[in-house]
Amino acid sequence: MQETRVRERPDDAGGRSRPAPFGPDSLVWLILVSLLFFLSELLPALLRLPLGADEITYIARTSVQSSGVFLPPVHGHGAGLLAAPVTLLTSSLTALRVWMAFLSGLALFGSLLCWRGLRPAWVLAVAGFIFGSLAITELSGVQVYPDLWAGFGSLAITGLLLQAVQGRARPKIVLPAIGFAAFVIVMMRPQNIAFVLVPTFLAPIVVRGWRQPRVLIAMIIGMALGVIEWVAEAYMWFGGLTNRIRLAKQEPPTLGLHFSLLTQMKTLSGPWYFDPTGGGTAQFSYPAEYLWWLPFIGLVALGLYAAWQLPAKSSTVLALVTGGWVALLYVLLVPFGAPRYFLPTWALFAIVAADGIAWLVTNTQWRKAAIAFTAVFLLAGAISQHVILVGETANAATGRLFAAKAVKVRALGVPPGCVIGDQYIAYYLGCSGPWSGGTVQEVLARAPGGAAAWRPVRVPGLTAPRCASLSTRKHHPGCWYWVRR
Numbered sequence: 001m002q003e004t005r006v007r008e009r010p011d012d013a014g015g016r017s018r019p020a021p022f023g024p025d026s027l028v029w030l031i032l033v034s035l036l037f038f039l040s041e042l043l044p045a046l047l048r049l050p051l052g053a054d055e056i057t058y059i060a061r062t063s064v065q066s067s068g069v070f071l072p073p074v075h076g077h078g079a080g081l082l083a084a085p086v087t088l089l090t091s092s093l094t095a096l097r098v099w100m101a102f103l104s105g106l107a108l109f110g111s112l113l114c115w116r117g118l119r120p121a122w123v124l125a126v127a128g129f130i131f132g133s134l135a136i137t138e139l140s141g142v143q144v145y146p147d148l149w150a151g152f153g154s155l156a157i158t159g160l161l162l163q164a165v166q167g168r169a170r171p172k173i174v175l176p177a178i179g180f181a182a183f184v185i186v187m188m189r190p191q192n193i194a195f196v197l198v199p200t201f202l203a204p205i206v207v208r209g210w211r212q213p214r215v216l217i218a219m220i221i222g223m224a225l226g227v228i229e230w231v232a233e234a235y236m237w238f239g240g241l242t243n244r245i246r247l248a249k250q251e252p253p254t255l256g257l258h259f260s261l262l263t264q265m266k267t268l269s270g271p272w273y274f275d276p277t278g279g280g281t282a283q284f285s286y287p288a289e290y291l292w293w294l295p296f297i298g299l300v301a302l303g304l305y306a307a308w309q310l311p312a313k314s315s316t317v318l319a320l321v322t323g324g325w326v327a328l329l330y331v332l333l334v335p336f337g338a339p340r341y342f343l344p345t346w347a348l349f350a351i352v353a354a355d356g357i358a359w360l361v362t363n364t365q366w367r368k369a370a371i372a373f374t375a376v377f378l379l380a381g382a383i384s385q386h387v388i389l390v391g392e393t394a395n396a397a398t399g400r401l402f403a404a405k406a407v408k409v410r411a412l413g414v415p416p417g418c419v420i421g422d423q424y425i426a427y428y429l430g431c432s433g434p435w436s437g438g439t440v441q442e443v444l445a446r447a448p449g450g451a452a453a454w455r456p457v458r459v460p461g462l463t464a465p466r467c468a469s470l471s472t473r474k475h476h477p478g479c480w481y482w483v484r485r
Contacts, residue, residue: 029125030112037132038105041141045393047097050400055144056427057435059096061237063087066416068432069423070443073238074248076230078187079146097142104141107152108132114159114177115351117168118315120358126378127354130296131347133382135389136339139272146188151343153185154196157219158322158348161200162315165210175214179222186226193223195329196344199322207314239446250437258335264327267337268293270392275336286388292381299377300349302356306363316352323348403428412459419443419454419482431481444482454482 021028051059058080060069064087071077080087086099108131112124119127131137131151140148160178163169185192201219204210234244263276270285300320307316323345330341357377360370406428414420416430421440423433434443444451458480 024120024122025116026121027113027116029121030109030116030128033125033128033132034105034109034112037108037128037138037141038101040132041101041104041138042098043138043389043393045390045397046101046139046142047094049093049097049142049393049397050403051093052143052145052396052400053402053424056402056424058144058146059083059087060427063091064089065091065427066430067427068417068419068430069427070237070432070435071233072248072251072435072437073234073244074191074251076146076187076189076226077233078184078189079144079149081187082149083144096144100144101142104148104152107149111152111156111159111347114156114163118159118162119351119354123354123358124351126357126374127350129378130353130381131350133378133385134346135270135385135392136272137343137346138385138389139393140340140343145340147340147343149188150185150192150196151347153181153188153192154200154322154326154344155347155351157181157185157197157200158315158318161203161210161215162318164215165204165207165212171214175218178215179218179225182219182222183225186223187229190227190230193227195326196322197223199318199325203318247438247442251435252437253335255333257332259332260335260337261331263335263337264331264339264342267339269388270395271337272340272392272396273336273338285392286384289384289388292377292384295377296349296353296381299353299356302359303352303354306355306359307352316355319348319351409459414459414481415483417483419447421480440482449484453484455485456480456482 020026057069057071057075058077060067060080061071061077062080062084071080082103083096083100086092086096108128112128115124137148137151157178160169160174160181164171164174164178182197185196189195197219201216204212204215231241234241238244238247260276263274267274269287269289304316304320307313327342327345334341357370357374361367361374364370402424406425409420409425410429414429414431418429418431419440420426420429420431420433423435425431426433432443432447434440441451444454447454
């Protein structure tokens with residue numbers, strides 16, 4: 001089960017026969033689970049889901065729709081670049097959703113393929129089914145967010161590292177692949193260097209048998225390229241590296257210790273986002289779903305137990321340490337709950353859970369009962385997560401009224417090319433606006449001609465309550481906009 005290759009029997013001519021189409025190590029299993037994941041993302045509710053607040057900022061600079069909206073300075077443009085082949089050509093929401101679903105299906109296949117040889121393909125397919133059936137995975141697959149891609153990247157680079165240090169793959173293939181995976185992870189979000197890549201980077205240093213400088217060099221090159229891209233953006237759009245770092249520090253939340261375990265647990269079954277610092281309290285939206293999460297964690301523990309019985313248990317330990325590291329940092333350093341941040345954790349834990357299932361169905365005297373349990377577990381997870389997906393997607397859609405509010409603001413006479421306090425409405429107006437933690441004055445100061453080239457205009461006929469109702473950001477009511485003098 002662990003880090004073993006499926007042996008091929010020589011054929012009558014003395015060569016090697018190809019694996020059976022549905023043999024335990026056939027690529028068909030990985031293709032099927034990736035195709036199933038892609039099809040599951042074509043849910044009409046997902047394809048019609050309006051753009052989210054962060055999605056707008058990720059695609060604004062690579063969109064066919066003219067807008068002065070900027071990406072928040074702390075983020076990376078990776079997710080927006082993935083969407084760019086569609087967003088540069090059309091503003092069709094359906095086209096964007098289908099494109100991202102297609103890319104995420106390919107990414108699931110590629111990241112599982114990086115583990116081939118470390119596990120039989122059918123075990124990897126089980127892991128892919130567990131991970132791909134999560135509501136947050138399916139939602140993230142059609143959205144322009146970086147978190148799922150960090151999950152795919154962490155799964156891929158962990159498998160590639162193991163392939164490299166164990167001599168399972170040719171260096172001229174695996175080393176560039178490691179560098180590319182590290183680049184993608186960092187380009188999605190620079191903080192991933194600390195939040196995702198630390199265990200993978202330290203493993204070839206700490207584990208004596210894995211000390212191969214070329215593996216570290218490949219990772220360093222990939223990370224450096226990702227950082228260079230972020231620095232280049234700083235000089236293109238943010239007035240230099242120092243200024244971008246200064247602006248990034250203004251974005252909430254403030255860096256510090258926050259023990260948010262209970263908050264993170266509440267978001268396992270919805271809502272997609274909850275910030276307790278705003279004074280609200282998160283509810284357990286689907287409490288029965290924890291009856292599925294408990295056996296999932298049990299299977300992860302069983303997978304570790306099964307691995308511990310074998311001489312080669314390094315891949316299981318590395319997967320658990322890397323996934324656990326991501327979860328630990330978000331629990332300790334992030335005050336709000338967002339299940340998408342834990343996607344790298346669930347991607348890696350799914351591998352170990354699949355190990356537990358493999359041990360149950362192949363190494364116990366209760367094999368029939370184990371197969372029945374596995375079928376119930378997988379189906380119950382897929383069905384219950386689908387219920388959560390439908391419910392939470394409907395809730396999310398009601399909060400994404402940016403386009404509708406922009407139509408109302410446009411009807412009041414606000415012209416394109418302006419600067420307005422609400423960034424998300426600004427996108428649909430063809431205007432500019434400040435990111436979270438930023439101010440209109442900072443946007444004006446960076447505009448051509450500086451703040452002196454702009455004058456404020458009050459939106460006619462609006463009272464204060466009406467201004468607030470048109471805004472999607474409580475600190476930026478839409479009473480005023482700025483135009484060139």
